[in-house]
Amino acid sequence: MKLSDERLTQDGLAPTDASAKVLILACGALANEILALIRLNGWHHMSLTCLPAILHNTPDRIPDAVRAAVKIHRSDFDQIFLAYADCGTGGQLTALCDELGIEMIKGPHCYSFFEGNDAFAVRAEDEIDVFYLTDFLARGFESFVIKPLGLDRHPELRDMYFGHYTRLIYLAQTDNPDLDRMAEAAAERIGLRYERKFTGFGDLAAALQPLG
């Protein structure tokens, strides 16, 4: 299935398989990776639906969007799993999952679980000045970062946003030279030193594997 990044960013994704037993309710930024895992592992009992990835930029709106989506889909599936980490909600997603009786991905954000939460936590103190990209964010840097921050219209705001950052690390889920070039261009655009680190899917597969 070929997905449009633009649609995943702005609209999300309707359930891919209405006859499946388990629904993965995910951030649109994880759609490609989760569909790849479903395909590669033959997880035919799983369906994927996504909330708009752009919610990443307004985390306070994620819990309400999750609550509404669970309400819509709950009766159609035996189980719903939330493919979000905390994602800047300050524990609100965890509290919501407890209330709704559903599970979610452990960790603070996708940068962490893509790298592996344990490994990420060990290096976190040394990387407070790092701006991260994933495959999805490398492709969507313009619509996720540059435009929402107004840097296309007001490049003079660069220092206010990124003045304390020193590096951009591209956490690569796949080996793709085109994405590597895009991530490097993104680093150059915001004046940060570039590094690439291959992570694969990290803890994501382990989080989904036990479902159903």
Added chain:
Amino acid sequence: MSDQEDEIILSELNDEELVLQMHDDLYDGLAEEITEGVNILLERDWAPYKVLTEALVAGMTIVGHDFRDGILFVPEVLLAANAMKAGMAILKPLLIATGAPRMGKMVIGTVKGDIHDIGKNLVSMMMEGAGFEVVDLGINNAVDSYLDALEAEQADILGMSALLTTTMPYMKVVIDTMIEKGIRDDYTILVGGAPLNEEFGKAIGADSYCRDAAVAVETAKDYMLRKHNQLAAG
């Protein structure tokens, strides 16, 4: 609002028109126009404090409300803040020289492990605009940094900011240390940052969680008034 900017000559406007135009210029993030407007009002013998409150703070309050209501977004707020900063740069030394009213003193900083300071900087600026003296410790502050500054500056208020879910628990480390040292109740503690909420503020023992810069200012004023009343009653 900015379509007509080239046609408007600020010095030809009367005071009322000029102040309204400055509100528009702040909204549009026009730092040069704000600088010009401030200078014109000062030349017309406006007290620096009056320029600050009626032209800049009132204008920035409109920006804050429209940000809260989803009409303006972060880039526009930052441009407005830059414009206000340009006006403040002129007014600050004059405010000190003219003995403008002081509301109290705040030490503020982003917590250890966190380098995000956009929200904190907006709070600092609006607090200064409201007449508070602000000692800004910048980013990545450990407990000692806060405690040393509170003591050295004889501050009334401690402000802590965090943007990350992983760093916000550090606020509790700071507050617990203050409790251990028996100095917690000497200060009003305000906390803020995108992942925080009121429940978190209460859970860590802060006096208040402040959703945005405008709320921080009003909350700080409220606590200072209470403190003043308590001292008067005692």
